[in-house]
Amino acid sequence: MARLIHSMLRVLEEERSIRFYKETLGLRVVDRLVFETFTLVYLAGEDGPFELELTINHGRTEPYDLGTAYGHLAVSVADAQAEHDRLSAAGYPVTPVKTMTHGSGENPRVVGTFFFLTDPDGYRIEVLERGAPGRFI
Structure with missing residues (x-):
């Protein structure tokens, strides 16, 4: 395998x-x-x-053209909000923290709490709070 x-x-x-x-x-x-x-x-x-x-x-x-095919890398952290606060305070480019849900009605399933960080070359990195669906996060 x-x-x-x-x-x-x-x-x-x-x-x-x-x-x-x-x-x-x-x-x-x-x-x-x-x-x-x-x-x-x-x-x-x-x-x-x-x-x-x-x-x-x-x-x-010359900077690389990232094109439209690149999506992102992903990393997991214990506390997305705390990491967001730390990186934002240090001046790194981050998006707002979001929580994604799946389903509707009274019991939508939380899929993850996350934000994106952008590196100096424009690559996006998803910073995802541990406990979201996924085998190894």
């Missing part, structure tokens, strides 16, 4: 992105590989095997 191990994002500025992911999500560099035309930086959190791979193409100066 396949197991997800990483997701890759192309970024313009290595140090800016490393700093962003460390300060916002607590990710740290676990490996860095320099090739002739690009560098790969692998970031991971303390409690999981999944990694975020940052690809820095040497000499690239």
